[in-house]
Amino acid sequence: MANDERRVPSGWRRLIGLIALVMWLAPMAVAQVTVHAYVDKTTMGDGEVLLYTVEASGDFRDLGRITSPKTRGLTAVQTSPIQSWDVSIRNGQTRQRLRLQWQFRPMGTGTVSLGESTLRLDGRAYTTAPITVQVIPQSQRPSSALWSTGPTASPRPDLDQASDIFIRAEPSSDVAWLGEQVVVDYVLYFEAGVHPRNSRIASAWDADGFWREELNLDRFLGSRTVVLDGRTFEAAPIKRLAIFPTRTGTLAVDSLDIEIDVLRAMRSRDPGSLFRNPFSSRFERETLTAPRVAVEARPPPPGAPPSFNGAVGQFGLAVQADRHSVDVGEPIRVTATLSGTGNIATLEAPDWQIPTAFEQYPARASERINRHAERLRGEKTFTFTLVPRSGGSFVLPPLEWSYFEPEAETYRTLRSDSLRLQVVGPAAPLAEASPSASSDAFIGPLETATWQRAREAGPLWNQPWVWVGFGLPALALLGLVVVRRLRDRDDDTAAARSLRAFPEAQRGLETAVAHLDAGESRVFYAALDRTLRLFLTDRLGSPAHSLALPDLDTLLAERGVANETRDAALQLLRESDAGPFAPRPQAPPADILDRATRLMAAINDEAIAVETD
Amino acid sequence: MLLLILLMLAPQAETPRAEAERLFVLGNTLMSEGDARGAAAAYEGVLDTGWTSPELELNLSRAYLDADQLGPAVLHVERAQRLAPRHEAVAHNLRLVREHVGASAAPPSPNEAAARWLSTHVGAGGMMAMLLVVYLAVLGLVGFRLWKGETRPWLRRALVVLVPIALVAAAAALLTARYEAAPRAVVLVDAEVRGTPSDMAPTVEEVAEGMVLPITDERGLWRAVRLPDGDEGWIEASALEEI
The missing domain is CATH 1.20.120 (Four Helix Bundle (Hemerythrin (Met), subunit A))
Structure with missing residues (x-):
């Protein structure tokens, strides 16, 4: 009994402790949004580009105005950030990850800084910490520490690695959907004591069945150390391509010959010497061949939405009109911007059914491609010019545009908000009460009304006439039956x-x-x-x-x-x-x-x- | 005496109607002057008199639309459509405003599609009247048979034809009546949909102003609604207005 009495308080203590723990953890669970900023390097050469990223993750809905971070000693490569927005729902909870990325070039050597960035999410401001970056002359930039974002695929065992220097093409994937981006890195492998320089393409080269885009390796990418079959190599990318299959089947990127000057430290003539003689080294021009690589291109899966035109990647859509109220005959420009990762050049304009009250001119397209990223990305803007021919309030239907997202293996449809336009001027001869099917202007106000008493329209079965209509004849029939029965009984x-x-x-x-x-x-x-x-x-x-x-x-x-x-x-x-x-x-x-x-x-x-x- | 009562009541019934017509004209005048908010107030005043009309609801919808209040605009054009399902101008504006809202509803089931078609083209009242005619015919034939105490060939043939028609008409009338009686509401302001009727419940979705959602349940100040994807959730009643 005494033991029981001691056990009860112990249980209460545990319960109170548990409640306290929950109360302590609850605010942490509520504070779901985190925002932080980071750069891709904290020391950089003066010829490199710095990638600055502000990342927000958590459950938020509304993104406020975005402003570029204040910088010192840096100049922006682009004025507006590249946005990527991922949304996931787990256990009924929506989680989003927003990435805003800016690129900056240093204006000189020394210490440069990026100031605080403030992001407004759902009306609440989140501020990131400032970041300082050291800029050094490019010549002093250590090579081995730089290339951290290159391909990480393991070397393939089928390559001829007998030479102390060779090149191979490394696709990001051997299998791709039709139109999916595959990044091919041409990587130079060389052993210690081998110093390559001045590479250039030495032969004609093709990638039949692919749309091909060059990606810039304008940042100085150093080498990384890899071990192949027990031998140590330095690996450095010298060329990067984005290829997009334009037909299905097994497609090949041709072998590529690259001339390169190679300096080898010659071994001493004394076989017993373990030291290399740097004074006996010289550059020699060599032609290296990157073997062809094959990519299996698959057709997109069935179930494509009607607005799918073959775009593959990850995209966003933004639509805006340059004005919302115009006079009859005055042009309105509506821009639809598709941005994201994929084959930007081949993106097609959304099919937009404009009200017939508008004269529509062919959409003009302009594109901005970012070749400095790991993958080809950018934006394509379609400008629709509309000229209203009559006055009234109009609703321009939403634009719909679909793409296939390879990572999720699903089609996604982007849909803009509809646009409401007020056109001032004489309205088209639209009959007040008999609108034509082609008209897209709101009707009203109407001048005449057919009045009736406002009343609560309940369900029909609550209307008395229904019960009377169905009940009385049934009662009459019942009466008839009763009379007949009585007569029969008599x-x-x-x-x-x-x-x-x-x-x-x-x-x-x-x-x-x-x-x-x-x-x-x-x-x-x-x-x-x-x-x-x-x-x-x-x-x-x-x-x-x-x-x-x-x-x-x-x-x-x-x-x-x-x-x-x-x-x-x-x-x-x-x-x-x-x-x-x-x-x-x-x-x-x-x-x-x-x-x-x-x-x-x-x-x-x-x-x-x-x-x- | 009855005539006297009617004479006393008649002016009282007409006075609100005259007021309704005066406010209606006032609303139209304000609309022509570009004062959409004033026009909306005038039209709302008409409703306060106890009178309504499809044209009034349409004009009120138009006024709210011009005043950038999409939710009430959708509400009143839906009400106009309920008052006059085949009014061309109402149907036209309803189509436009639905496009403007842009919320894609879940594809209707065959029953819903049939009920919607019947409701628009015949109406639950019309269906019920048709059913009543067939019902009376069947009852008449049955009564004749009971009275005469014998079944004649023509009577049997008529019943074989009419009874299935009556059953089909009854099913269609019930379907239409249930469709029309199902409560639907317009989202007046952008609102959060929660998993349970509580402020503390997690938000499962957001619904935009102007969306029309069927109400499936109510609990205090919360209404359960069926979302376009078929899921159900709870919205604060203040964010909704029943059509």
Whole structure:
């Protein structure tokens, strides 16, 4: 028990600790957005280009105005940053990564700096730390530390590595989608003691089936050290290409001959010497051949959206009009800018269905290609010139443009916002209430109105007329059924009474006999008369007990009772009618009961026979 | 007495209508002068009188559009369409404003497409009237048979034809009525859609002003809506206005 009492507080302590931990971690979970800036190098040559990146990641929606960072000792290569924006959703949480990249050239040697960058995300400002970079003369730039962004693919074992210097082409991928960018690096491998310089292409060269774009290696890219089959090489890229398959199948980049001056430190003639003699070295021109490389080009997968025109890569779309209110006849220029990574030169203009109220001129295209990046990227701007021919409010439909993203292996469709334009001037002869299908101007205001009482339009089944319309006929039909059933039941009752008439009459006769045996002849006659008339009433279905004898005779005739039977019935009724009123009691005839029995049996049979017919 | 009551009520009914017409003309005048916000206020004043019309809703939509209030513009043109499904000018503006909003809705199911077509071209009331006619015919034939107590060949043939027609008409009328009764709302301002009806719930999506969303549930100040991709989420009721 004592142990239990000690354990409970311990559990509470753990719970409180857990709550405290959650409360401590909660603000960290809420603060999901992080922004930081970095450069691709902190020491650079004065001939190099510095890449400055501001990266924001987390859950944010709105990006405020972007301003270039303040710099000292640097000049911007481009005025606006290159943007890349990735969005991912994991476990229902949206995470985005925004990258803004600027390129700067140093204005001289010494210490240069990039100031704080402020980024507004969802209205909140995020400031990055300033960065300082050391710029040194290009000649002093150590070569081995520079080339850190080159290809990292492992050397292929099929290469002839017998020589102490060779070149090979290294594609970023052996398999590509049609139109996908493949970067091919021509890398010079050389052993220690081999000093290459002054390379140039020595032969004709082709890459049939590819769209080819040269990428600049304007930054001084040094070498890196690699080990191939136990031998140590320096590897330095000397040429970079972006190629885009233009047809499917196995495509080849031809072998490439490159002349290069090579200086080799000659070994001493003394075989025992382990030292090289630098004074006996000399440059020799050598021709090196980079073997051809093959790339398997696959067709894009099915399911391309209608607005897909073959663009492959990663792109963004921005559309803007130079004005939103113009006079009739005044031109409006709408620019659609596609930017991103891919074959910028071959991007096609979005297909844009402009309202017929506008005269549209062919789109002009201009492009800006960035060949300094690791991959070919840039932007292409299409300028649409529209001239409104009539006044009114117009909505220009959104532009749609699709591309295939190889990394995600999916098609993506970019869609701009629609543009609303106010055109001042005489409107086209658009009928107020009968718009033509081709018109794209908003109608209104209308001058006349058809008035009605505003009311809450509930569901139709709440309207009374629906219930009345459907209910009343159903009730009427129900009533009809009830009436019919009642009538049928009445018929059934008459028949039943008819069937029961004879047995009941026999019981009535037995009562009459009892009175006769008791010597009450008057009562006997009265009982006989009542029995006969009740029998006739039940059997004939009519109130025979109140009928005069002629009427009863007529009724019997209508029911098909034979003349003899009718006469006998009337005779018996006269006797039973007169019996109670005799001056003194008289014994009834001995056969009166037999006659009554036979009479009722005859009527029973004959009347039944008539109904059955 | 009844006539006297009617005479007393008639002027009271007409006075708001005269006021409605006066405000309607005022709104049109303000529109012609470029005062879209003033015109919208005048048109809203018409609605306060208890009178409405498809043309009023269209003009109100146009005024809000010119005043850069897309959400109310969509709301009123949708209401105009509800009042007059086949009004050409309303259908025209509705098409344009939907293009302007640009929100692509999920492709409708065959039932929804059929209900939308019936609602636009016949209407739930029309469908119900057609059903009523067929229903009365069937009941009449059945009543005749019950009364006479016998089934004649022509009666049997007529019932064989009419009963399936009545069933189809009933299904179509129900489909149309349910479609028209389904509550839909316009997003008045850009809003966040949350996974549960709580400010603290994570945002699963954002919806833009002017989008029209079906309401599937309500809980306090939150409304559950079905998004164009078919998912459901919760939006604060203040960001929506039911059509």
